[in-house]
Each structure stands twice: as structure tokens, then as C-alpha cells.
Amino acid sequence: MTTKYSKLVDVTRCDGCRACMVMCKNWNDLPVEPEEFKGSYQSHDKCGANTWNVLTFTEHETENGGFEWLFRHSACMHCTDAACVKVCPEDAMHYTEFGTVNTNYDKCVGCGYCVQNCPFGIVQLTTLVDEKGKEYEQAQKCTMCVDRLQEGMKPACVEVCHMDALVYGDKADMVALAEERLAKVKDRYPNANIYNPIGVDGTQTFYLLADKPSVYGLPENPKVPTSATVWKDYAQPLGKAMLGVTTMAVIGGFISNKLFNKQGEEGGNHDE
Structure with missing residues (x-):
């Protein structure tokens, strides 16, 4: 049985320093993504294809009429039952040996189904250019620094957090720590x-x-959209059995588009 590992984000300890954002950019060699100043302390509205974690600033009025800032480290949640994995027609979205969800860039065709179905609105597409100058798209998000995990290191954001607001380890241990802190x-x-x-x-x-x-x-x-379950558990296996993998890639795109267009009617939530 694969041991699951988790990142605990304790917002009660976060001081809003943004070191996790900077470290994530540096380690993953992500390009700068300038945004227009909106008069807020928050640098980006949400996670993007080139900004895999964002520190959110929320102005909050307390019950006694006071005021406080609420900070949150926002990144991919790495769902155990991940909608992005269910809907990916190329199996590019997959679970790692650490229980996290990553993208196989060699398989990703930039269809965008993962973007449409992520219940947290995290996955985004980025535009890249190949050696022939042709543009193509790929899904991008936090990888939980799987390259570091494979070397026995912690995720970059966890490594740099000076407030111990980000902690990484065996999931059972992290759950116990969360309950103790709660x-x-x-x-x-x-x-x-x-x-x-x-x-x-x-x-x-x-x-x-x-x-x-x-x-x-x-x-x-948040829940996995019904369309994602129908696609993964019924439409995709049946189509492959009847038509073969190559033909299914074409027909499957049509089926999934029809399903995903109904997602809003099913109450899917794309907010972070």
C-alpha cells in the first residue's frame, strides 16, 4: 500500500510574508507574470499557469466589530478523487507514488478538460512554443515539488516557511498535528x-x-462533477471497447464536451 503524504496549511500561523510564492517561482523556474495593481495587498487574483501558489489576503470583520487580515496559501489541493485525473483523455493527469496529482507533459494535449472540471479552479493552460515555432497548450499547476520529494526533500514552499504554517509529512501525522493545533x-x-x-x-x-x-x-x-464520473467510469471504457483507442480519442472529445457544457447546471463550483 502506497503511503500518502500531505501538506498541512495552518492559516493561524501565516504572517503573509509571501516567501512560499517566491520560493515556488524560483525552484520551478516559472516566468514572471505581471499583473495590474488593483489597490490590494494581494499580488495575484488567483493561481495561474505560471503562478502555482498565491497568498490570498482577506479583510475580515470580527464578531466584536474589530478587523483582521486573514491569509491563505492557495495552491493545488491534490485531491484523492481528482476530477482532473478522471476527465483526462490521455492519462496525462495522474497520481504519483506520494498520493499527489501531477501532469505528464509528454502526454498532455492541452484539451482543457482538467481546467473545466477542477472544483477549486486551480488548473490552468499555458501557451508554449515548440522547436518549429508552433504554439501549443499544456495544463499547469503545483506539482508539490515531486522532484524534491523523490530526493527526500520537502516541497519548496514548506522548506522556506519561517512560521511553520506549512508542514509536510505522512498524512496520518499531518491530520493528528492539525487536530492538536485546532x-x-x-x-x-x-x-x-x-x-x-x-x-x-x-x-x-x-x-x-x-x-x-x-x-x-x-x-x-466541493465534489467531483457528475460529468467527470460519467466520462471516466462509463463513456470512456465503453467507447474504447467498441471503437478502439484512436477512434475513441475523437468521439470521446465530442462526448466529453457535451457532458462538460452541462456542468454549470449540475452545481459545479469553480471558485478557489
Whole structure:
């Protein structure tokens, strides 16, 4: 049985320094992504193809009429039941030996189904240029620094966090640590909770939040879209059996587009 590892994000310890963002850019050699100044402390609206984690700043009014900043390290959640893995027609989105979700760039064809179905709105497409000057698209997101994990190192963002707000290790240990920390902050944050949504069978990046998820821009009960389950468990296997892999790639695109266009009617949530 594969041991699952997780990153615990304890927002009650975060001081908003953004070191995790800088370290992520440096380690993964991600290009600069300038954004227009919007009069906010937050540098980017959300994660993007070239910005794999974003520190969010939320102005929050306390119950006694006071004011405080709420910070959140936002990145790929690495769902245990990942919609992006279910809908990928090329098996480019896959689970790693660490229980995280990564992209095989050699297989990715830039179809965008992962973007459309991510319940957290994290996966994005980037435009690249091949050696012949032809443009193509690929799905991009946080990899949990799988290259570092394979060498026995921690993810870059965890390594640089000076507040111990980001912690990485065996998932069972991280859950126990989250529960221990939750008990300690309940007096200060009565609404504090552990965010490890069961609708996606838990996530490998999970949170200790000081307030309810929606306050931090997170969906209260994210789920794998019905269209993704239909595609992975029924349409794709049946089509491959009847038509062969090559023909299915064409027909499957048509089927999945029809399914995904109905996603909004099914209540899919694409907010972070």
C-alpha cells in the first residue's frame, strides 16, 4: 500500500510574508507574470499557469466589530478523487507514488478538460512554443515539488516557511498535528475547522482554517462533477471497447464536451 503524504496549511500561523510564492517561482523556474495593481495587498487574483501558489489576503470583520487580515496559501489541493485525473483523455493527469496529482507533459494535449472540471479552479493552460515555432497548450499547476520529494526533500514552499504554517509529512501525522493545533486555537478562533473535503475523498493539501471555508474563498463542499464520473467510469471504457483507442480519442472529445457544457447546471463550483 502506497503511503500518502500531505501538506498541512495552518492559516493561524501565516504572517503573509509571501516567501512560499517566491520560493515556488524560483525552484520551478516559472516566468514572471505581471499583473495590474488593483489597490490590494494581494499580488495575484488567483493561481495561474505560471503562478502555482498565491497568498490570498482577506479583510475580515470580527464578531466584536474589530478587523483582521486573514491569509491563505492557495495552491493545488491534490485531491484523492481528482476530477482532473478522471476527465483526462490521455492519462496525462495522474497520481504519483506520494498520493499527489501531477501532469505528464509528454502526454498532455492541452484539451482543457482538467481546467473545466477542477472544483477549486486551480488548473490552468499555458501557451508554449515548440522547436518549429508552433504554439501549443499544456495544463499547469503545483506539482508539490515531486522532484524534491523523490530526493527526500520537502516541497519548496514548506522548506522556506519561517512560521511553520506549512508542514509536510505522512498524512496520518499531518491530520493528528492539525487536530492538536485546532484544539489550541479554538479559544481565539471559535469557528476554526480542519478543511479536508470528503466530496473529493480528502486532499493532500489540507487546511486548518480560522473561520468557515467560504470566508477564505473555498467551496464549502466541493465534489467531483457528475460529468467527470460519467466520462471516466462509463463513456470512456465503453467507447474504447467498441471503437478502439484512436477512434475513441475523437468521439470521446465530442462526448466529453457535451457532458462538460452541462456542468454549470449540475452545481459545479469553480471558485478557489
